Amino acid sequence: xxDTEGGAAPGILSELRPFFYPKAVAVVGVSQxxxxxxxxxxxxxxxxxxxxxxxxxxxxxxxxxxxxxxxSIDTVPGPVDLACICVPSPQVTDVIRQCRNKGIPAVVVxxxxxxxxxxxxxxxxxxxxxxxxxxxxxxxxxxxxGIYSPGGGVTQLPGATYPQEQGGLALLSQSGGxxxxxxxxxxxFGIRLSQAVSYGNACDISEADLLRYFEADPQTxxxxxxxxxxxxxxxxxxxxxxxxxxxxxxxxxxGLTPSGARAAMSxxxxxxxxxxxxxxxxxxxxxxxxxxxxxxxxxASALYHLPPQTDPRVGVVCxxxxxSVASSDACHRAGLALASLGPEAHQHLASILAPSGxxxxxxxxxxxxxxxxxxxxxILMTLGASGDVGxxxxxxxxxxxxxxxxxxxxxxxxxxxDHLLTQLPVELQRRWGIPVIVVLREGxxxxxxxxxxxxxxxxxxxxxxxxxxxxxxxxxxxRALGQAxxxxxxxxxxxA
Amino acid sequence: xxDTEGGAAPGILSELRPFFYPKAVAVVGVSQxxxxxxxxxxxxxxxxxxxxxxxxxxxxxxxxxxxxxxxSIDTVPGPVDLACICVPSPQVTDVIRQCRNKGIPAVVVxxxxxxxxxxxxxxxxxxxxxxxxxxxxxxxxxxxxGIYSPGGGVTQLPGATYPQEQGGLALLSQSGGxxxxxxxxxxxFGIRLSQAVSYGNACDISEADLLRYFEADPQTxxxxxxxxxxxxxxxxxxxxxxxxxxxxxxxxxxGLTPSGARAAMSxxxxxxxxxxxxxxxxxxxxxxxxxxxxxxxxxASALYHLPPQTDPRVGVVCxxxxxSVASSDACHRAGLALASLGPEAHQHLASILAPSGxxxxxxxxxxxxxxxxxxxxxILMTLGASGDVGxxxxxxxxxxxxxxxxxxxxxxxxxxxDHLLTQLPVELQRRWGIPVIVVLREGxxxxxxxxxxxxxxxxxxxxxxxxxxxxxxxxxxxRALGQAxxxxxxxxxxxA
Numbered sequence: 004x005x006d007t008e009g010g011a012a013p014g015i016l017s018e019l020r021p022f023f024y025p026k027a028v029a030v031v032g033v034s035q036x037x038x039x040x041x042x043x044x045x046x047x048x049x050x051x052x053x054x055x056x057x058x059x060x061x062x063x064x065x066x067x068x069x070x071x072x073x074x075s076i077d078t079v080p081g082p083v084d085l086a087c088i089c090v091p092s093p094q095v096t097d098v099i100r101q102c103r104n105k106g107i108p109a110v111v112v113x114x115x116x117x118x119x120x121x122x123x124x125x126x127x128x129x130x131x132x133x134x135x136x137x138x139x140x141x142x143x144x145x146x147x148x149g150i151y152s153p154g155g156g157v158t159q160l161p162g163a164t165y166p167q168e169q170g171g172l173a174l175l176s177q178s179g180g181x182x183x184x185x186x187x188x189x190x191x192f193g194i195r196l197s198q199a200v201s202y203g204n205a206c207d208i209s210e211a212d213l214l215r216y217f218e219a220d221p222q223t224x225x226x227x228x229x230x231x232x233x234x235x236x237x238x239x240x241x242x243x244x245x246x247x248x249x250x251x252x253x254x255x256x257x258g259l260t261p262s263g264a265r266a267a268m269s270x271x272x273x274x275x276x277x278x279x280x281x282x283x284x285x286x287x288x289x290x291x292x293x294x295x296x297x298x299x300x301x302x303a304s305a306l307y308h309l310p311p312q313t314d315p316r317v318g319v320v321c322x323x324x325x326x327s328v329a330s331s332d333a334c335h336r337a338g339l340a341l342a343s344l345g346p347e348a349h350q351h352l353a354s355i356l357a358p359s360g361x362x363x364x365x366x367x368x369x370x371x372x373x374x375x376x377x378x379x380x381x382i383l384m385t386l387g388a389s390g391d392v393g394x395x396x397x398x399x400x401x402x403x404x405x406x407x408x409x410x411x412x413x414x415x416x417x418x419x420x421d422h423l424l425t426q427l428p429v430e431l432q433r434r435w436g437i438p439v440i441v442v443l444r445e446g447x448x449x450x451x452x453x454x455x456x457x458x459x460x461x462x463x464x465x466x467x468x469x470x471x472x473x474x475x476x477x478x479x480x481x482r483a484l485g486q487a488x489x490x491x492x493x494x495x496x497x498x499a
Numbered sequence: 500x501x502d503t504e505g506g507a508a509p510g511i512l513s514e515l516r517p518f519f520y521p522k523a524v525a526v527v528g529v530s531q532x533x534x535x536x537x538x539x540x541x542x543x544x545x546x547x548x549x550x551x552x553x554x555x556x557x558x559x560x561x562x563x564x565x566x567x568x569x570x571s572i573d574t575v576p577g578p579v580d581l582a583c584i585c586v587p588s589p590q591v592t593d594v595i596r597q598c599r600n601k602g603i604p605a606v607v608v609x610x611x612x613x614x615x616x617x618x619x620x621x622x623x624x625x626x627x628x629x630x631x632x633x634x635x636x637x638x639x640x641x642x643x644x645g646i647y648s649p650g651g652g653v654t655q656l657p658g659a660t661y662p663q664e665q666g667g668l669a670l671l672s673q674s675g676g677x678x679x680x681x682x683x684x685x686x687x688f689g690i691r692l693s694q695a696v697s698y699g700n701a702c703d704i705s706e707a708d709l710l711r712y713f714e715a716d717p718q719t720x721x722x723x724x725x726x727x728x729x730x731x732x733x734x735x736x737x738x739x740x741x742x743x744x745x746x747x748x749x750x751x752x753x754g755l756t757p758s759g760a761r762a763a764m765s766x767x768x769x770x771x772x773x774x775x776x777x778x779x780x781x782x783x784x785x786x787x788x789x790x791x792x793x794x795x796x797x798x799a800s801a802l803y804h805l806p807p808q809t810d811p812r813v814g815v816v817c818x819x820x821x822x823s824v825a826s827s828d829a830c831h832r833a834g835l836a837l838a839s840l841g842p843e844a845h846q847h848l849a850s851i852l853a854p855s856g857x858x859x860x861x862x863x864x865x866x867x868x869x870x871x872x873x874x875x876x877x878i879l880m881t882l883g884a885s886g887d888v889g890x891x892x893x894x895x896x897x898x899x900x901x902x903x904x905x906x907x908x909x910x911x912x913x914x915x916x917d918h919l920l921t922q923l924p925v926e927l928q929r930r931w932g933i934p935v936i937v938v939l940r941e942g943x944x945x946x947x948x949x950x951x952x953x954x955x956x957x958x959x960x961x962x963x964x965x966x967x968x969x970x971x972x973x974x975x976x977x978r979a980l981g982q983a984x985x986x987x988x989x990x991x992x993x994x995a
Contacts, residue, residue, distance in 0.1 A: 092855070116855035119820075146856075161906070178821025180868075184895075188941070231824060257824040260831035269858050270820030294832075295974045296825065324615075324766030325674025328727060328753040329792065335756035336790075359588070359612035360642075362765050372676075399680075410657070445684070453949055478791045 015212065016219045021109035022143060023198050024155035025085035026055050029107075031076055031098050032089030032114075033059040033067055040113050041089030042067070043160055044149060050163035053156040056081055076101045085109045085157070087149055092116035092128055095145065099135045112144035113160070118204055119146055119271050129206050136207035146271065147203030148179030151186060151196065154222065159201060162186060170195020171224035172307055173217040175210060177202060177271050178257070181229040184296055191460075192304040193467025197222035204271055209235060211242040218246045225306050226252040227299055232273025240284060247289035248497035251306050251490050254290040255299045256281050289493045291486055298482065301474065305483035306490065308472040309438040313491045314393025316342035317484065318386040319366035319477075321398040322374065326477070327366035330398050333478040337485030341365055348389035355381050365392075372400055373407045376424040383427055387435035394438035394484060397428055398477045402441065405458045425462065429469045440484060441466050445475045511708065512715045517605035518639060519694050520651035521581035522551050525603075527572055527594050528585030528610075529555035529563055536609055537585030538563070539656055540645060546659035549652045552577055572597045581605045581653070583645055588612035588624055591641065595631045608640035609656070614700055615642055615767050625702050632703035642767065643699030644675030647682060647692065650718065655697060658682060666691020667720035668803055669713040671706060673698060673767050674753070677725040680792055687956075688800040689963025693718040700767055705731060707738040714742045721802050722748045723795055727763040728772060736780060743785035744993035747802050747986050750786040751795045752777050785989045787982055794978065797970065801979035802986065804968040805934040809987045810889025812838035813980070814882040815862035815973075817894040818870065822973075823862035826894050829974040833981030837861055844885035851877050861888075868896055869903045872920040879923055883931035890934035890980060893924055894973045898937070901954045921958065925965045936980060937962050941971045 028048060032041035045059050049068060058079045059067040066072060073079045076086065076098060086107045088098050092114050102110050117129040129145065136142045143150070149159040154169040160179070165186055172194050176182040182201040189196065197220060200213055210233055217223045226246070233239040246252055258267030259278050267273045285292045293299045317339045319330045334341045342365050344352070352363035355378060362368035367382055374382070379400065386392050401407045404421040432439040443459050463473040474480040524544060528537035541555045545564060554575045555563040562568060569575045572582065572594060582603045584594050588610050598606050613625040625641065632638045639646070645655040650665040656675070661682055668690050672678040678697040685692065693716060696709055706729055713719045722742070729735040742748055754763030755774050781788045789795045813835045815826045830837045838861050840848070848859035851874060858864035863878055870878070875896065882888050897903045900917040928935040939955050959969040970976040 120855060176821070178819065178824070180819025181821035181825070184819075184822070184940070191941075229821060231821070257821060257828065260828045262831040262837040263824050263828035265837075265860075266820075266824040266827040266858075266862060269860060270824055270864075295829070295972065297972055297974065323674065323676025323680075324762075325672070325677035325725060325727070325753060326680070328674070328759050328762040328766055329677070331762040332753065332756045332759035333791070335758040341758040341761075359616060362762075364761075364765060366762060368766075444680070445687075453953060456952055457949060476791065476793055478793065 015215050018141065019109070019208070019212070019216045021084040022111070022150055023152040025109065025157060027058070027081055027083045027085070028053060028055065028157060029058040029060050029076055029079055029083045029086045030089065031060040031086055033061045033064075033072065035064055039089070040160060044087055044089060044113065047158050047161055047163040051156065051158040051165070052167070055156070058083065076105055079105070083107050085111070087111045087113060089113045092125070092145070095128070096131050096135060099132065099140070099142070103135065103140050106139075108139055108141065110140060110142045111147065111149050112142060113147055113149055114144075115146040117145045117206070119269065121269065129204060133206040142207035143200065144203045145206060148182055148201035150201075151199040153196065159183075159199065166190055166195055168195050169197055169222060171197060171222065172227060172303055173197045173220065173223040173225070174199040174227045175202060175213045175217070176200070176229040177205070177231045177273070178229055179203065181296065185227065185229070185299065188300060189303070191463075192300050192307075193464065193472070194303055194307050205234065209233070209238070211235065211238045214242045214246050214252065218249055224250060225303060226250055227303050228252060228254045229257060229299070230254060231257045231267040231271050232276060236276075240288060243284070243288040243290050248494050252290045253293055253299060253302050253306070254285070255293045255295070289490075289497060291490055293486070297479070301479050301483040302486045304472045305487040308467060308470050309487055310436060310470065311491045312393055312438045312488055313495055315340045315488050316391065316393045317481070318342050318392035318395045319398055320369065320379070320382055320386065320395065320400065321366050322369045322372035322400055324362070324368055326398060327362060327368045330366050330396070330477045330481070333481040337481035338489065339481060339485050342392040344389060344391050348385050348391060351385050352382065366398070369400070372410060374400065376427065379424070380427055383431045384434070387431050387437065392437070394440070395431065396440045396442065396477065396480055396484070398442045398480075399444050402428070402443070402462055403458065406455075406462070409455050409458070425465065428466060428471055432469070432471060438484065438487075439471050440480045441471055441473045442477050442480050443473055443475065511711050514637065515605070515704070515708070515712045517580040518607070518646055519648040521605065521653060523554070523577055523579045523581070524549060524551065524653060525554040525556050525572055525575055525579045525582045526585065527556040527582055529557045529560075529568065531560055535585070536656060540583055540585060540609065543654050543657055543659040547652065547654040547661070548663070551652070554579065572601055575601070579603050581607070583607045583609060585609045588621070588641070591624070592627045592631060595628070595636070595638070599631070599636050604635055604637065606636060606638045607643065607645050608638060609643055609645055610640075611642040613641045613702070615765070617765065625700060629702040638703035639696065640699045641702060644678055644697035646697075647695040649692065655679075655695065662686055662691055664691050665693055665718060667693060667718065668723060668799055669693045669716065669719040669721070670695040670723045671698060671709040671713070672696070672725040673701070673727045674725055675699065677792065681723065681725070681795065684796060685799070688796050688803075689960065689968070690799055690803050701730065705729070705734070707731065707734045710738045710742050710748070714745055720746060721799060722746055723799050724748060724750045725753060725795070726750060727753045727767050732772070736784060739780070739784040739786050744990050747990075748786045749789055749795060749798050749802070750781070751789045751791070785986075785993060787986055789982070793975070797975050797979040798982045800968045801983040804963060804966050805983055806932060806966065807987045808889055808934050808984055809991055811836045811984050812887065812889045813977070814838050814888035814891045815894055816865065816875075816878055816882065816891065816896065817862050818865045818868035818896055820858070820864055822894060823858060823864045826862050826892070826973045826977070829977040833977035834985065835977060835981050838888040840885060840887050844881050844887060847881050848878065862894070865896070868906060870896065872923065875920070876923055879927045880930070883927050883933065888933070890936070891927065892936045892938060892973065892976055892980070894938045894976075895940050898924070898939070898958055899954065902951070902958070905951050905954070921961065924962060924967055928965070928967060934980065934983075935967050936976045937967055937969045938973050938976050939969055939971065
């Protein structure tokens with residue numbers, strides 16, 4: 004097999020650029036009813052703060068939240084390079100013909116009611132739609148939620164409050180809902196997106212096109228995808244195989260079970276394909292397989308924040324024997340190796356830890372979740388310096404005085420030196436250049452509940468901004484780290 | 500095989516009662532240093548509000564937060580029925596002899612430094628300890644965090660702020676840390692405990708003894724357990740097999756992987772046993788197997804809140820096609836069956852849903868996460884009345900006006916009728932008597948973040964108080980429901 008079919012397409016960046024960095028946007032099908040897709044999308048783009056002209060198009064009405072409305076696309080006064088179409092499905096092809104007349108290069112069709120209905124009429128409408136694409140006009144959709152591109156000032160439905168900052172992760176999602184369900188919590192994972200594309204039925208621009216675009220896009224470092232089915236399997240396969248050694252692609256394939264496959268058929272008319280074919284694809288292309296939205300976000304977070312690492316030996320620091328057993332089991336189940344510490348590190352740890360209720364073997368059990376900062380620093384630096392570990396997980400250690408107070412209901416906890424304590428994981432990662440992960444428990448249970456939650460989020464953001472991903476459980480941390488290390492090992496082999 | 504070995508022990512309730520409902524408690528080994536175990540435990544019991552006399556015992560000091568201190572257990576003026584021992588390990592046996600002289604029937608040894616150290620000295624100390632038990636004096640521990648029993652007014656370390664109310668779930672945990680890690684978040688799952696016992700090295704009172712006690716205890720409906728290893732495997736096996744048809748036992752066995760087994764050895768000196776033996780135990784006893792703290796809590800929550808159900812056919816209501824695919828996959832993976840709706844229900848749903856962007860097949864896709872209350876009610880009642888489903892999962896539907904506003908950034912959302920919307924899942928469960936589960940996303944991402952979180956917790960508590968468990972993802976909801984239904988099917992077979 005050669006790699007040429009999946010090779011980079013040099014023209015794709017400029018061809019798809021108007022979707023992501025439009026100069027002027029028209030939303031066709033804005034309704035008087037503010038709950039309809041067209042109105043909601045137009046309002047979302049307006050609230051998001053799109054800098055160029057935004058043209059609401061509708062045969063009825065003259066004003067949309069202060070913007071003049073136009074009865075049809077050809078009455079829009081200035082040039083338009085991105086049109087988002089939300090009119091009922093039988094009218095879509097007419098509007099696209101008008102778009103072509105106006106020279107609009109990028110069209111997103113949000114409207115549903117095409118092949119996913121599994122009716123002859125829907126199928127035919129989609130074929131007509133597809134036949135209008137090409138020759139300077141490209142189509143994303145139909146049956147989708149549109150595009151979020153913070154660098155270009157545009158957002159999808161209902162993304163008025165999505166982050167304004169651009170980041171390094173691109174999402175392609177066949178499902179609009181999954182796109183929203185990813186973009187919203189991605190903030191909690193410290194992830195910022197370069198783009199998110201809900202591409203629906205993919206009548207023209209395919210998953211493979213989007214993979215090629217994201218591979219070429221200099222903003223994008225990591226690609227996450229939710230896919231129910233692909234139409235051009237061969238192109239998809241070769242493109243995926245070409246992209247993964249260059250940028251990691253995390254792929255959540257929906258509909259791998261019989262029940263899921265039936266649901267996918269009625270959702271995006273996708274032939275889900277057999278589980279076996281997809282397993283072969285994952286094996287042969289290096290795409291990173293995940294099974295849920297949670298795992299997609301967890302894995303994305305590891306790849307987003309961590310430095311590359313191929314060494315599977317993990318060091319764990321925790322405060323409790325049962326916790327160390329659980330971490331060890333999770334480490335094994337994630338395909339990682341619990342590091343064996345050499346005699347030097349082991350002896351030093353044994354000399355600084357209390358003689359009972361602790362463990363100087365890995366996982367290093369400090370005896371409780373709030374070891375003094377000086378002790379914690381000594382443990383962490385000993386592991387970092389040992390050469391015995393490729394990465395370190397700090398599992399449910401309280402990393403600020405406020406957390407310590409809440410956990411212990413302490414009445415006289417020292418708030419001094421709080422910063423020294425909190426920054427220890429950062430110091431560890433900077434000094435030894437290895438991946439560090441922090442596990443902060445969701446302590447909603449701890450009174451006063453929302454204060455703990457606020458403190459947890461403060462610490463989470465602090466670490467994420469410094470290249471340290473944060474998870475609520477050791478199991479999720481290990482699973483994500485295992486995925487990241489397996490990817491970097493694949494990449495090294497594929498490049499060799 | 501007969502069931503006699505694992506049979507109920509009629510005397511166990513009265514024998515162990517002083518551990519859980521003591522009249523007077525002594526904490527031996529209270530130190531001037533407030534960070535030591537003894538002081539922390541004594542302070543926790545005091546703050547928790549133990550109603551009877553509480554005696555801090557220490558050779559040094561005269562006052563402990565207003566309580567008079569006593570130099571030794573035999574100088575304590577009144578009778579004592581529970582002694583918690585926190586002195587260094589070489590002194591423990593002497594203190595227990597004093598307890599025996601004073602006629603104390605229940606002793607918890609918190610101190611570590613026994614067989615878990617894997618030293619000859621530690622092993623011998625534990626043997627001596629064990630030899631002192633019996634004949635009117637029973638021992639829990641050593642190497643543990645003690646007992647939380649809200650009905651008896653006592654708490655474990657560091658449980659000053661654990662809930663005061665008694666509930667129906669009993670926890671036995673070989674690990675003190677895991678006991679804390681369970682008790683704290685259990686509040687978030689709407690679970691209240693009858694008792695929690697951290698039992699450590701189990702030199703006298705064993706896991707099987709605790710199982711027998713909880714089986715006999717009228718407060719306890721459900722038993723959750725974290726176990727690293729058992730010493731009397733035969734007794735444990737038969738007791739477990741006897742208990743599970745009467746009360747569900749959810750068992751998280753730590754140390755099933757090679758790495759975990761090594762950690763368990765240094766934690767509680769447990770021989771973890773082979774994975775194969777434990778798998779046979781789960782198969783043959785009906786104990787419910789879970790693999791993490793999260794799964795232990797999730798499964799406990801399902802059994803705690805849901806009415807019994809053996810019908811595996813699940814109906815799902817959601818608002819999005821991708822979400823419906825994910826729910827379907829999760830349903831299949833949890834060993835459940837996605838219900839097929841009969842023509843009557845299907846036709847009615849098709850007649851009330853929008854013609855495109857929805858699905859009248861199961862999962863029922865309302866087209867978005869905020870269907871009008873009347874539409875949602877019609878969908879739910881149609882499923883309930885159909886006879887086609889054994890339980891219903893409401894997946895990420897916004898169930899209050901506040902949630903709808905946050906999701907949609909709506910500017911003009913109606914707050915009227917909010918109560919009617921919120922109570923729909925309760926109406927569904929009450930009317931049809933089938934399990935209903937609500938999935939509420941963790942929307943920490945949604946600004947203003949903590950307001951969403953507060954609203955999510957308000958709704959979560961509302962549902963949990965009404966017999967509806969709440970999970971953050973469909974995957975976790977399905978997994979927990981699958982465990983519950985598999986248990987009730989086992990129970991019916993075992994009883995038959």
